[in-house]
Amino acid sequence: MADVSIKDVAQLAGVSIATVSRCLNNPEKVTEKTRHKVQQAILETGYSPNTLAQSFRRGRTNLVMVVLPSVGDPFFTDLMRGVHTAADAKGYSIIIEETQLNSMTADEIGAMLVSKQTDGLMLAASMSPFGTDILSASSNRRLPIVIACEAVSPELSEFASVHIDNVGAAKEATNFLISQGHRDIAMIYGQKTSLLTKDREDGYRAAMRAASLPIYDGWIVAGELTLAGARRATRKLLNHERRPTAIFCANDEMAIGAVHEAKSCGYRVPDDLSIIGFDDIRYAEVLDPPLTTISQPAEEIGERAMYRLCREIEEGRQSASRPEIVPHKLVIRQSAGKPPTD
Amino acid sequence: MADVSIKDVAQLAGVSIATVSRCLNNPEKVTEKTRHKVQQAILETGYSPNTLAQSFRRGRTNLVMVVLPSVGDPFFTDLMRGVHTAADAKGYSIIIEETQLNSMTADEIGAMLVSKQTDGLMLAASMSPFGTDILSASSNRRLPIVIACEAVSPELSEFASVHIDNVGAAKEATNFLISQGHRDIAMIYGQKTSLLTKDREDGYRAAMRAASLPIYDGWIVAGELTLAGARRATRKLLNHERRPTAIFCANDEMAIGAVHEAKSCGYRVPDDLSIIGFDDIRYAEVLDPPLTTISQPAEEIGERAMYRLCREIEEGRQSASRPEIVPHKLVIRQSAGKPPTD
């Protein structure tokens, strides 16, 4: 049952193996009658093509690597769900690499890419130096790449990408805080090297500038995109000589950490401190207080990025591809309110 | 650089391709001197073996499928981290299938298994009917299988497994509630068909029985292992004619939902209602109130299960394997306290 090859089918159907292969891959090149015979034989033998042999022969693995900071972040799990949906539909398998935990270098990623013989690469909010280093590897191997979640830096602009308007969304979040009356707004974010948070920082700065609000030294604090990282960052802000009345967090994971830290230090959220997040992961809603945040269509981003990647793999790299921008939305809950009036 | 094959290396080193292959796979069978020559040639050409060809030739994909309810649950992401660690170390890649979201049938899983030519299968807390159906598929193909997280039902006992003592842990959780003075303790859990939650239910029942406490009709409510499922289940309990003073949740995801629902219905946790979870996901600690729960070493389970699977793949199925039991721990935080005194 398991070890039946195309040969057995051919024999049973009384045709050559080439014909069987054609039945499967180019049915239009084969007579109705023989096609029927072959189908019958396939059913009878329980044949299913050996994907290994196919991959080998075709030189395609149908394997795609996706690089992301952390699979533990619900945002990325949602993203991955979309990726999987598209991958399943197109017959691809996924290999995941986490940069945050393993802190892989671009070289290591590259090595993985060749050793696993992946057909394509999806960079999801990975660190910026990666991209550029991988660029060369890619142009050597002509490896299709798409970038998800983050805007593409100029030197990477030859690649396709799918993401929200991170700058605009960050502006919106900051403006919301300003509209509530806040003037002292700080920001915490992840790795300095992440393009993703770079864009969000840009948006924050732009909004502050537009409102003529100062950003004091030490008000933009880098941590890690983890609960613990956020708590450390928040503590710094709470101890700042000019303590902000609101914090804009680069993602919800950090916002959750920030809320927690603020509460354990005795501050009430949002009465003493307003906190706003980014991503709208499902825990944002059940947090106490429920998190005001920017909602991104994570699953859609993943799905579209994956479809895009499949297209590049199958049709070759598209020239001059424009980034696909998907919509975001400010979700107002209760973690951000008016500043304290004292 | 990319399309250099073993032939090129052989040519450059002035040896046969067989020797090159041996250098890579059985270096001890080759002279120091030739080995050196070959190494040199490999470096010079930048050769790296074509994994496709290798897989094809060896008849092994180094691909393992892991089936789990949901990748969105932080418990399973932690588990997967361990799985990946082991897989990377042993040179395997992972394909993930979610049963909860896609509600795949055993047949579909089986089809995936053959079409992807996976070398092994890890069933992580998947539904019970799966196991038995896949059993036959497995014994046909002699597919190595290991079961993670859940105890193995009798008919599956031929397979290796790695998990905590679910029954014991559930007893412990329930006993803790009893020790706090609770007598009216209900339970919410996921799919009725899940062995995992079955064990936890058994533990709960055993503890209640041992304390001579009644379990009223409708006190054990099945939902889904999601926030929404938990909220629905909790609502039922809160409206029960004999409203329990404590709820034991089959996992933290549900516990979070339960806490949220209780709070939105105006109950204080733990003053009016005690809630205890299971898994100790990282959000358990930042919840308000911080969640009392059973901690499982998710990452370790994943890692050990994966190593086990690799061993089965490489050495053939081990006979009469005993389940590997890893330790759990009751983590007491603040979501479970004494029952209301009114």
Place this chain on the structure above:
DNA sequence: AATATTACTGTAAACGTTTACATTTGCAAT
């Protein structure tokens, strides 16, 4: 020094496909 033994290397087949090319078949046009 001849032989037996061992250690190393080379030759060639095999794995299951796909596909370029050659061959045959069927059918239409003459």
Place this chain on the structure above:
DNA sequence: ATTGCAAATGTAAACGTTTACAGTAATATT
């Protein structure tokens, strides 16, 4: 009935490895 042509099928090579087997070189044994 030929011929011509297109469509269908078959033949065989190729993909890059691994490995059984054969062959050769090196070493040990007499």
